Amino acid sequence: MTAPVRLYHYWRSSSAWRVRWALAIKGLAFESTIVDLAAGEQLGAEQRARNPIAHVPTLEIDGLTLSESVAIIEYLEDTRPTPALYPSGAGPRARARQVVELINSGIQPLQNLTVLRQHSGDPAGQKAWAAHFNQRGMMALEATLVQLGAHFPSGPFALGDRLTVADLYLVPQVYSARRFGVDLTPYPRVLAAEAAALASPHAASALPENQPGAPRS
Template identity: 40%
Template sequence: MKLYGYFRSSAAYRLRIALNLKGLDYDNIPVSLLAGDQRAENYLKLNPQGLVPALTDGDLTIGQSMAILEYLEETRPDVPLLPADAAGRARVRQMANIIACDIHPLNNLRVLKYLGGNLGVSDETRDDWYRHWIRLGFEAIETMLQDGGTGTYCHGDTPTFAEVFLIPQLYNARRFKTQLDDFPIIRRIEKLCNEQEPFIQALPENQPDATS
């Protein structure tokens, strides 16, 4: 398998975590979003949307991190990242989608560049925008984590899609100096994950294309 991504892309970060947790070998192929590699003709043939990540598995190429994760879950089920029961899977997907659908689309690089470049928003206002949507989503997740489904991790005692999405979003939250004191359960799970090798290996600074 080949994973096309950018070291700071939280969507690509998700896939690195998942592949590592599942113990799968893959080639990490850098696509520089700052240099515009995602708009190059050869990359658009792989992923017509011109975004990262993209995963190739033999002759198959898939874009969109959630679609890739579901594919890996179905084709490489030996280390599951979803609970065995329908209710548990729904709970985990709900937490993952709070990030995938409600936080990340408002905070990704394309949106931030449009805010600053096209709309003339100041860096301070742009960063306030970023932090607002993170905190709103984290408030919902923290509330969910107070119920009985939470164990050592967001759901039970092994990592799931919830951590795969949560840890990259926390990394970005800290980059943008988001205040996280109100989220003690989220921070506890973050600390636990960041002590585990699959998460450490997936860190942006540990990627071959990492820059300062």
């Protein structure tokens, strides 16, 4: 009997959202343990034992305990290659990973709640900081998608005609940018990718508002 897949996550964590979405696309059901970031549960001994940097998500799968969304999603692709989340060919894969890292290391870490609190105790100061780095990031993302578009079959997704790992990073980051008040109208390529990805199969189950613990609207 196989142990169940278990995800330690939180409804509003953008890193957890990416992994939920990848699991849904790969057809992997999972059990949830909620780590309440707003209440600081990620800083407690239990989550630190799973992941010493005190972030979510952590995934238990195949007898492994894995953290970091990139490591988890690459693992899912390595072990469950279809449906593919990465393009085929080393060059296209590198371009997909460039978009992933532009978001994963170039935007998201800078607007993590821990970082906002380190910058300022004032909510307005926190929001201005987060808006700055999201806006800078969206500008770079728009330009990057336009550049890379020449190398993929044309289409609305981040890398053209089909959903890839790049979309799994783009959509949660756009959600954050919007939450921090960034005007997204200058980034039509980004918005087109977001719309296409959100309309794709499996998008709904991963959405923040569909997770345990999310506020009822």
